[in-house]
Amino acid sequence: MAKLNFDLQHTDTLSRARTGKITTDHGEILTPIFMPVGTVGSVKAVNQQQLTNIVQAQIILGNTYHLYLRPGIQVLEQAGGLHKFNGWQKPILTDSGGYQVFSLAGTRKIKEEGVYFQSHIDGSRHLFSPEKVMDIQRSIGADIIMAFDECPHAGCEYVYARKSMELTHRWLDRCLARLAETEGRYGHTQNLFPIVQGSTFKDLRIASAQYIASKNAAGNAIGGLSVGETEEEMYAFTALSCEYLPADKPRYLMGVGTPWNILEGISLGVDMFDCVMPTRNARNGMLFTTQGVMNMKNKKWANDFSAIDAGFENEISNYYSKAYLRHLFVSGELLAGQLASLHNLSFYLWLVKEARRHIIAGDFTSWKQEMVQRLKIRM
Amino acid sequence: MAKLNFDLQHTDTLSRARTGKITTDHGEILTPIFMPVGTVGSVKAVNQQQLTNIVQAQIILGNTYHLYLRPGIQVLEQAGGLHKFNGWQKPILTDSGGYQVFSLAGTRKIKEEGVYFQSHIDGSRHLFSPEKVMDIQRSIGADIIMAFDECPHAGCEYVYARKSMELTHRWLDRCLARLAETEGRYGHTQNLFPIVQGSTFKDLRIASAQYIASKNAAGNAIGGLSVGETEEEMYAFTALSCEYLPADKPRYLMGVGTPWNILEGISLGVDMFDCVMPTRNARNGMLFTTQGVMNMKNKKWANDFSAIDAGFENEISNYYSKAYLRHLFVSGELLAGQLASLHNLSFYLWLVKEARRHIIAGDFTSWKQEMVQRLKIRM
Ligand SMILES: [Zn+2]
Ligand SMILES: [Zn+2]
Numbered sequence: 223m224a225k226l227n228f229d230l231q232h233t234d235t236l237s238r239a240r241t242g243k244i245t246t247d248h249g250e251i252l253t254p255i256f257m258p259v260g261t262v263g264s265v266k267a268v269n270q271q272q273l274t275n276i277v278q279a280q281i282i283l284g285n286t287y288h289l290y291l292r293p294g295i296q297v298l299e300q301a302g303g304l305h306k307f308n309g310w311q312k313p314i315l316t317d318s319g320g321y322q323v324f325s326l327a328g329t330r331k332i333k334e335e336g337v338y339f340q341s342h343i344d345g346s347r348h349l350f351s352p353e354k355v356m357d358i359q360r361s362i363g364a365d366i367i368m369a370f371d372e373c374p375h376a377g378c379e380y381v382y383a384r385k386s387m388e389l390t391h392r393w394l395d396r397c398l399a400r401l402a403e404t405e406g407r408y409g410h411t412q413n414l415f416p417i418v419q420g421s422t423f424k425d426l427r428i429a430s431a432q433y434i435a436s437k438n439a440a441g442n443a444i445g446g447l448s449v450g451e452t453e454e455e456m457y458a459f460t461a462l463s464c465e466y467l468p469a470d471k472p473r474y475l476m477g478v479g480t481p482w483n484i485l486e487g488i489s490l491g492v493d494m495f496d497c498v499m500p501t502r503n504a505r506n507g508m509l510f511t512t513q514g515v516m517n518m519k520n521k522k523w524a525n526d527f528s529a530i531d532a533g534f535e536n537e538i539s540n541y542y543s544k545a546y547l548r549h550l551f552v553s554g555e556l557l558a559g560q561l562a563s564l565h566n567l568s569f570y571l572w573l574v575k576e577a578r579r580h581i582i583a584g585d586f587t588s589w590k591q592e593m594v595q596r597l598k599i600r601m
Numbered sequence: 602m603a604k605l606n607f608d609l610q611h612t613d614t615l616s617r618a619r620t621g622k623i624t625t626d627h628g629e630i631l632t633p634i635f636m637p638v639g640t641v642g643s644v645k646a647v648n649q650q651q652l653t654n655i656v657q658a659q660i661i662l663g664n665t666y667h668l669y670l671r672p673g674i675q676v677l678e679q680a681g682g683l684h685k686f687n688g689w690q691k692p693i694l695t696d697s698g699g700y701q702v703f704s705l706a707g708t709r710k711i712k713e714e715g716v717y718f719q720s721h722i723d724g725s726r727h728l729f730s731p732e733k734v735m736d737i738q739r740s741i742g743a744d745i746i747m748a749f750d751e752c753p754h755a756g757c758e759y760v761y762a763r764k765s766m767e768l769t770h771r772w773l774d775r776c777l778a779r780l781a782e783t784e785g786r787y788g789h790t791q792n793l794f795p796i797v798q799g800s801t802f803k804d805l806r807i808a809s810a811q812y813i814a815s816k817n818a819a820g821n822a823i824g825g826l827s828v829g830e831t832e833e834e835m836y837a838f839t840a841l842s843c844e845y846l847p848a849d850k851p852r853y854l855m856g857v858g859t860p861w862n863i864l865e866g867i868s869l870g871v872d873m874f875d876c877v878m879p880t881r882n883a884r885n886g887m888l889f890t891t892q893g894v895m896n897m898k899n900k901k902w903a904n905d906f907s908a909i910d911a912g913f914e915n916e917i918s919n920y921y922s923k924a925y926l927r928h929l930f931v932s933g934e935l936l937a938g939q940l941a942s943l944h945n946l947s948f949y950l951w952l953v954k955e956a957r958r959h960i961i962a963g964d965f966t967s968w969k970q971e972m973v974q975r976l977k978i979r980m
Contacts, residue, residue: 263928267935271916293903293928301906301924309920505935524672527680537650541688545680549642549672556646556884556938 223247226366226413226440228472236587238464238491241578244441244472246365247410248305248313251280253472253493254577256484256570257315259501262288263308266501267559268567270309276537277567278575281313281365283496286358287322287350291341295361303363303408315496316364318355318417320371321477332372334389352396356404363408368443369397369416376422376450383421387430390419398437415474417445418463422455431466441472444492448477457486464491481510481573482594488577489590500570504562507551510569514599516544518562523548530565534572538564602626605745605792605819607851615966617843617870620957623820623851625744626789627684627692630659632851632872633956635863635949636694638880641667642687645880646938647946649688655916656946657954660692660744662875665737666701666729670720674740682742682787694875695743697734697796699750700856711751713768731775735783742787747822748776750796755829762800766809769798777816794853796824797842801834810845820851823871827856836865843870860889860952861973867956868969879949883941886930889948893978895923897941902927909944913951917943 227245234240244251258265258273260282265273273279284304293307301307304314320337323330328340336351352370359367371390374383394416406412416434420426434442444463447456460475467473474494475487484495500510507518512533516523523544530547531539538561550558573593580586606624613619623630637644637652639661644652652658663683672686680686683693699716702709707719715730731749738746750769753762773795785791795813799805813821823842826835839854846852853873854866863874879889886897891912895902902923909926910918917940929937952972959965 262932262934263925264932264934264936267939269917269936269939271920288932292932293924297903297924297928300904301922306906307922307925307928309922309925524676525679527685538648541650543680543686545672545676546642546686546688549676549686553641553643553667553671555641555643556935557643557648559935560646560648560939 223410225411228441228470230470232582234489234581234586235584237489237590238461239488239577239581239586240491240493241581242472242493246313246413248311248365249280251313252575252578254488254574255280255494256574257281257283257494257496258567258570259283259285259496259498260308260310261285262292263304265563265567267505267563268501272564273310273567274312276564278571279312279567281315282310284314284316284362284364285319285322286316286355286362287319287326289316289362290319290358291343295358298363299361299407303361305363305408313366314364315366316359316362316368317476318368318370319350319358321373323350324373332389336370352393353400356397356400360404360407360412363406363410363412365410365412366441367412367414369394369414371417371419371445373419373446373449374421376455378421380423380426383423383426387419387421387426390417391430391433394434394437413440415439415441415443417443417476418467419446421446422451422459424462427459427462428466431463435467439471441474441494442467443474443476445476447475448479448483453483456483457490460487460492461490481570481597484570484573485577485590485594488574488581489587495574500566501563504566505559507558507562509562510566510597511601512569512596514597514601516601518544518548518551518558520548530561531569534569536565536568536572539568602789604790607820607849609849611961613960613965614963616868616969617840618867618956618960618965619870619872620960621851621872625692625792627690627744628659630692631954631957633867633953634659634873635953636660636662636873636875637946637949638662638664638875638877639687639689640664641671642683644942644946646884646942647880651943652689652946653691655943657950658691658946660694661689663693663695663741663743664698664701665695665734665741666698666705668695668741669698669737670722674737677742678740678786682740684742684787692745693743694745695738695741695747696855697738697747697749698729700752702729703752711768713771715749731772732779735776735779739783739786739791742785742789742791744789744791745820746791746793748773748793748795750798750824752798752825752828753800755801755834757800759802762802762805766798766800766805769796770809770812773813773816792819794818794820794822796822796855797846798825800825801830801838803841806838806841807845810842814846818850820853820873821846822853822855824855826854827858827862832862835862836869839866839871840869860949860976863949863952864956864969864973864976867953868966874953879945880942883945884938886937886941888941889945889976890980891948891975893976893980895980897923897927897930897937899927909940910948913948915944915947915951918947
């Protein structure tokens with residue numbers, strides 16, 4: 223089986239936006255793309271047939287930290303990897319677990335060898351080292367796997383950010399060495415994406431992007447953003463990172479974001495996005511639509527029998543009314559979370575497909591400016 | 602539009618089982634049938650497309666008590682009735698709210714005029730009278746609507762059971778009078794099913810069944826069972842009620858039950874069933890399958906990668922493994938409830954379809970005896 227391939231197809235003239243096609247052993251991905259997050263091997267409230275047929279997802283994420291704790295590596299190996307375990311036959315990307323170890327786990331200690339942490343489920347003690355995390359991702363078997371990195375919080379001091387970045391670079395080399403010594407368990411190729419860090423310091427971001435670019439990986443990620451900095455900083459450091467990353471490899475901006483964040487990211491040269499926002503906000507009753515943002519619990523929708531969103535083709539968003547969905551939320555019905563998640567994810571996938579269409583048509587920038595204004599409206 | 606019609610098609614020779622076809626203004630129902638419960642206009646965790654395409658439900662229930670409180674009559678009328686509100690275009694049956702008033706509501710007082718009760722949501726005070734409940738069911742707009750009855754608990758005293766039954770009969774006459782004075786709001790015919798009561802007293806059951814039969818309704822229901830009596834009593838009083846109800850009208854056994862309860866009920870001459878068990882138990886991890894009953898949270902399924910249930914055709918039950926579904930339950934994922942509910946409901950609908958097939962083939966009784974044994978196995 224073959225290494226991940228990226229065909230850069232169109233490049234916008236008025237922005238850095240581009241379209242492309244990623245080919246993996248589990249199929250193709252047209253970029254720019256949004257990747258729904260399937261934390262423990264399930265995109266919350268949505269099944270795999272719905273992800274394929276309604277959401278039209280092309281690739282989903284899994285979280286290494288969560289999958290390592292549950293169902294655990296032994297079960298995943300016996301199943302034949304995550305694709306077989308959860309029945310998702312298209313591409314999968316797994317993160318390195320770094321972000322969850324820093325945000326979810328109990329007492330944790332960062333050492334040169336890796337991170338010692340306690341499970342948030344049962345308090346049990348574990349070490350995530352670059353080698354261990356590569357081995358776990360071999361057992362999970364995703365098509366795209368992420369390097370183990372430290373992601374410092376926004377606003378950290380320069381000296382901390384520099385040391386953290388240097389540690390991330392040393393860990394990257396250990397990840398690459400481990401992968402060179404091992405093979406995929408399930409017959410398909412796994413492709414490591416290294417991660418640019420450097421917080422919001424210009425020289426560190428450039429140094430990190432140059433170091434990451436020097437590895438000539440199949441794709442590259444931009445980490446350490448959307449962690450508390452301003453939107454302007456996020457866009458500026460995304461742009462800076464993209465500038466130093468190779469144009470002929472896909473660029474993945476981790477953990478971003480709102481629909482308008484994604485459109486801006488595309489305009490800066492990003493090809494891949496993931497975020498829990500469409501599903502998490504959906505469960506809280508917040509919908510992103512072609513007409514703006516709706517709080518479905520609002521009384522104003524009680525008698526509004528128009529479709530949830532008539533602005534794009536979707537068997538859920540075009541079929542159920544705002545009044546019905548509001549009623550499901552107010553009544554605490556489980557179906558509320560399912561329908562809202564299906565809508566938000568479908569909307570995100572529609573949005574990146576539209577962006578792709580406008581990049582190809584040559585009017586991406588004007589379309590994007592209009593959309594960003596519209597999508598932010600509080601309905 | 603036309604009154605509900607029932608074609609009695611086949612009658613078994615070794616049991617009282619029969620097959621038939623109910624025709625309503627929203628389409629046909631092949632009997633025997635199981636009706637998923639959609640309490641507030643949503644079958645919990647399952648959307649209407651899934652109910653149609655995966656579960657293959659032919660009719661669903663709504664609860665008058667719940668729908669009256671939320672979204673309320675005004676919203677349902679503005680929507681054009683429940684069919685338009687929730688997007689379910691096939692037949693709907695609504696109960697009379699009696700059962701919920703007695704089991705869920707706060708302080709309640711039964712008077713000749715009706716029942717005074719407090720909402721379980723906000724404590725507000727309401728009266729359900731036979732006239733009021735008919736008016737509410739006119740606003741909801743179900744194809745089959747139920748008479749307002751009092752359902753005494755199992756083990757109540759003879760005198761209480763008799764007085765309660767007599768009250769139910771007087772209320773039935775008031776229901777019929779109210780319906781005669783009013784019309785359906787949405788252009789389709791609504792058909793009242795009266796309800797046999799009489800607790801577990803033979804003379805009362807017979808008297809009640811005779812009284813109900815004398816009304817010559819489009820269909821008849823058997824109430825006051827599955828409320829705490831033994832299975833033997835439930836079967837005996839179902840059989841007795843069926844004996845005195847007309848053979849050429851559908852018979853509906855309310856709130857029953859397990860898969861084996863349903864097979865026994867069919868053998869006694871029942872055509873229609875409803876129960877929250879397939880969905881409620883699903884959410885708790887209890888699955889009914891062609892091989893028996895499974896507790897999905899059990900450790901023994903952790904490494905069992907066989908299909909949830911390969912015993913009948915279903916895109917969910919045949920696709921996801923026991924190990925994956927167990928993992929979803931153990932991890933507290935919302936998808937667990939969706940997949941388990943889809944499985945259990947599909948299994949119930951498959952079971953009544955199989956029963957129908959065996960009645961037509963003439964081997965219902967031997968098939969039923971074997972199935973009842975198999976379905977009860979604790980896997
Ligand atoms: Zn995010
Ligand atoms: Zn029941």
